Amino acid sequence: MIARCAAAAFAGVALLACVSGAYSSLTTLRAWCAWCVAVFAAGTVRDVKTLACFAAGVGAGCALPHAAPRPAGDVVTHAPKAGYSGDLFALLDRIDRDPAGVIGERVSVSGTWGAAAADQPATVSRRIMSCCAADAVAVGFDVVPKRRVSIGRAAWVRVTGILRSRLADGEIRYLLAAATVCRLPNGAPKARSARPPRGPAAKLSATPCE
Amino acid sequence: MAVIGVSTVVIAACCWPPDVVLPALAPLLALAGRAWAYAASIVLEAAPYILVGSLVATLALRAGANRIAAALLPMVAPGCDCSMNGYAPLIARAPAPLAAFSMIWSASCNPIALFATHAILGAAVFKARIAGTLVAGCLTALGWSNARLRPAPSACGAGCRAGRPRAPRSAVEIFGSGLLALVPAATLCGVALVAAPHVLRAHAAPLPAAALGALISPCSTADAILARVLAPLPAAQAAFVMAAQTLDARQLSLLARTFGMRRAAIAAAASLIGCAVAVFSVRHP
Numbered sequence: 001m002i003a004r005c006a007a008a009a010f011a012g013v014a015l016l017a018c019v020s021g022a023y024s025s026l027t028t029l030r031a032w033c034a035w036c037v038a039v040f041a042a043g044t045v046r047d048v049k050t051l052a053c054f055a056a057g058v059g060a061g062c063a064l065p066h067a068a069p070r071p072a073g074d075v076v077t078h079a080p081k082a083g084y085s086g087d088l089f090a091l092l093d094r095i096d097r098d099p100a101g102v103i104g105e106r107v108s109v110s111g112t113w114g115a116a117a118a119d120q121p122a123t124v125s126r127r128i129m130s131c132c133a134a135d136a137v138a139v140g141f142d143v144v145p146k147r148r149v150s151i152g153r154a155a156w157v158r159v160t161g162i163l164r165s166r167l168a169d170g171e172i173r174y175l176l177a178a179a180t181v182c183r184l185p186n187g188a189p190k191a192r193s194a195r196p197p198r199g200p201a202a203k204l205s206a207t208p209c210e
Numbered sequence: 211m212a213v214i215g216v217s218t219v220v221i222a223a224c225c226w227p228p229d230v231v232l233p234a235l236a237p238l239l240a241l242a243g244r245a246w247a248y249a250a251s252i253v254l255e256a257a258p259y260i261l262v263g264s265l266v267a268t269l270a271l272r273a274g275a276n277r278i279a280a281a282l283l284p285m286v287a288p289g290c291d292c293s294m295n296g297y298a299p300l301i302a303r304a305p306a307p308l309a310a311f312s313m314i315w316s317a318s319c320n321p322i323a324l325f326a327t328h329a330i331l332g333a334a335v336f337k338a339r340i341a342g343t344l345v346a347g348c349l350t351a352l353g354w355s356n357a358r359l360r361p362a363p364s365a366c367g368a369g370c371r372a373g374r375p376r377a378p379r380s381a382v383e384i385f386g387s388g389l390l391a392l393v394p395a396a397t398l399c400g401v402a403l404v405a406a407p408h409v410l411r412a413h414a415a416p417l418p419a420a421a422l423g424a425l426i427s428p429c430s431t432a433d434a435i436l437a438r439v440l441a442p443l444p445a446a447q448a449a450f451v452m453a454a455q456t457l458d459a460r461q462l463s464l465l466a467r468t469f470g471m472r473r474a475a476i477a478a479a480a481s482l483i484g485c486a487v488a489v490f491s492v493r494h495p
Binding site for chain 1: 243244246247248249250251252253254255257258261330382383384385386387389390393396399400403404407408409410411412414426428429431432435436438439440442
C-alpha cells in the first residue's frame with residue numbers, strides 16, 4: 001500500500017510538472033516520455049487513500065519552479081568533452097588539448113553573466129545538465145573586466161579578453177583578463193544547455209555588442 | 211492531533227505577526243524551494259528508468275525466470291543505474307553472492323556507462339572502473355555468502371521465513387517501491403546542494419572527488435561527463451565514477467531497502483576498497 005501511495009503521489013507531482021513545463025526544465029527527458037511515466041503512475045489512483053496521495057503530490061508539484069534553478073556551486077573551468085556546441089566549449093576543448101598554446105591569446109566567448117561577489121570574481125559560463133537539475137554544472141571562465149560592468153546576473157553576454165591561468169585552492173582556473181563585456185540579444189544560443197533566461201534579469205541595460 | 215496542530219498554528223500566529231515572521235521566513239522558504247526542485251528533479255529524471263526496470267522485472271518474475279538469469283539480465287542491459295530500483299526485486303531472487311555481484315556491476319559497469327567512460331575519460335579510467343567494480347563486486351559477493359544475514363522484510367515478506375522468495379509483485383508495486391528507495395537519496399542530495407553549494411566544484415584529490423560523487427550520485431550514463439568537469443585528474447575521475455555508483459546514497463538506500471542494513475554495510479565497505487583499487491590502478495597502470 002505504501003508503494004502504491006508513493007506512486008500516486010509521484011503521479012500528482014509528475015502530471016503537474018508535465019502541464020507546467022517543469023518536467024522539461026528540470027530534466028533532460030523528452031515530453032512524451034515524461035507524459036508516459038506520469039500517466040502510468042496515475043493509474044495507481046483507485047481509492048480514497050491513493051487519491052489523497054495524488055492530491056498531495058499535485059500540491060507539492062505546484063511548488064516546482066517553471067524554469068531550471070541556477071546550478072549549485074562555483075563555475076568550473078574544465079571542458080566537459082561531451083559534444084556540447086558553442087564558442088565557450090570550443091575554447092575549453094582547445095585549452096584541454098594544449099593549454100600553453102592558448103594562454104595569452106585574446107579570445108572571445110559567449111555565455112551567461114555572473115556578477116562578481118565578495119569573494120568571487122565575475123564569470124561567464126554555460127550550464128550543462130547531463131541528467132537533471134541537481135547535477136547541472138556551470139562551465140566557463142572567471143572574468144576580470146577592463147572597466148566596471150553594470151550587467152544583471154544571468155544576462156546573455158559576449159566577453160572578449162586575454163586568457164590567463166591562475167592557481168586557486170590548489171586548482172588551475174582560467175580567466176579572461178582585461179575583458180570587455182557586451183550584452184547579446186536573447187535567443188542567440190541554440191543549445192538546450194545554453195538557453196538564456198527570460199525575464200527582468202536579461203532586460204537590464206548594458207553595452208550592446210557591435 | 212489535528213486540534214493540537216491547528217491550536218499551535220493559531221497561538222504562533224497570535225505571538226508573531228506576519229510582518230515580523232514573513233521577512234524572516236522568506237529566505238528559508240526560498241532555500242527549501244530550491245532543495246525541493248533539486249530533489250524532485252532527481253526523482254522525475256529517474257522515474258522512466260525505474261518504470262522500465264519494474265516492467266522488465268515483473269515480466270521476468272511472471273514468466274518464472276531462472277534465478278541465475280534474473281541476476282544476469284540487469285548486468286547486460288540495465289539501461290541506467292536508476293533502473294536498478296526496478297530490477298532489485300528480480301535480483302533478490304538470485305543466490306546471495308550472485309545478487310551481490312549483479313547489484314554492484316549493473317550499477318557501476320553497465321555497457322552504456324563503460325562506453326561513456328571510455329569515450330570521455332579515456333582508456334586508463336575505463337580500465338580502472340572495471341578493476342574497481344570487479345573488486346567491489348567480488349568482495350561484496352564474498353561478504354554476502356559468508357554472513358548469515360536475513361534480507362530486509364520489505365524484500366521478501368513472509369515468504370523468507372520459509373526460505374522461499376516472495377511471490378511476484380505487480381509492476382506498480384515495484385515502481386512505487388523503487389521510488390521510495392530513491393527518495394532519501396534525492397532528499398539528501400537536494401538539501402546538501404542548498405546547504406553547501408560550494409562542494410560542487412572541481413576537486414583534484416581522489417578523496418573529495420569520491421565524496422562529491424557519492425553525494426550528488428549522478429546517473430551511470432552521465433557520471434563520466436561530470437567527472438570530466440569536476441575532477442581534473444584521472445585518479446580523481448576514477449574515484450568519482452566509482453563512488454558515484456557504488457557508495458552513493460541512492461545505491462546504499464536501495465541495498466538497505468532490498469537486502470537489509472547489514473548487507474548494505476558490507477557492500478559499502480567492499481565498494482570503498484573497490485574505489486581505492488580504481489585509484490591505485492590509474493596511478494600505477
